[in-house]
Amino acid sequence: FYALVIPHLSCSIPRAGQMGYHQRIEFNKRILKIGKNGKEVTVKGGFIRYGEVNGPYILISGSIPGTEKRQIRLRVPARPPTEVPEAAPQLTYISLESPQGK
Numbered sequence: 001f002y003a004l005v006i007p008h009l010s011c012s013i014p015r016a017g018q019m020g021y022h023q024r025i026e027f028n029k030r031i032l033k034i035g036k037n038g039k040e041v042t043v044k045g046g047f048i049r050y051g052e053v054n055g056p057y058i059l060i061s062g063s064i065p066g067t068e069k070r071q072i073r074l075r076v077p078a079r080p081p082t083e084v085p086e087a088a089p090q091l092t093y094i095s096l097e098s099p100q101g102k
Contacts, residue, residue, distance in 0.1 A: 026064065028081045032089050033059040044098040059091075
């Protein structure tokens with residue numbers, strides 16, 4: 001009999017560890033903006049299941065797994081990207097419309 005070996009697991013499959021706090025790995029997220037005043041990015045009525053951003057913030061490209069209020073740890077990448085953009089990203093517009101409809 002041959003065993004089925006899967007070399008890579010999907011990021012949504014739970015790993016061994018404490019219930020509900022499994023490790024999720026995200027590589028090379030791009031930081032778009034770092035700011036001190038959360039009012040610059042808070043949408044009307046606050047974010048769903050989070051509220052208003054009152055303190056410093058980091059705007060990151062893409063999505064981050066986990067619950068809304070869980071602390072996210074950032075570190076130097078273990079696998080640096082092969083292509084690094086030379087210029088910093090230029091944000092032209094940040095939508096502050098409410099995600100809850102009208």
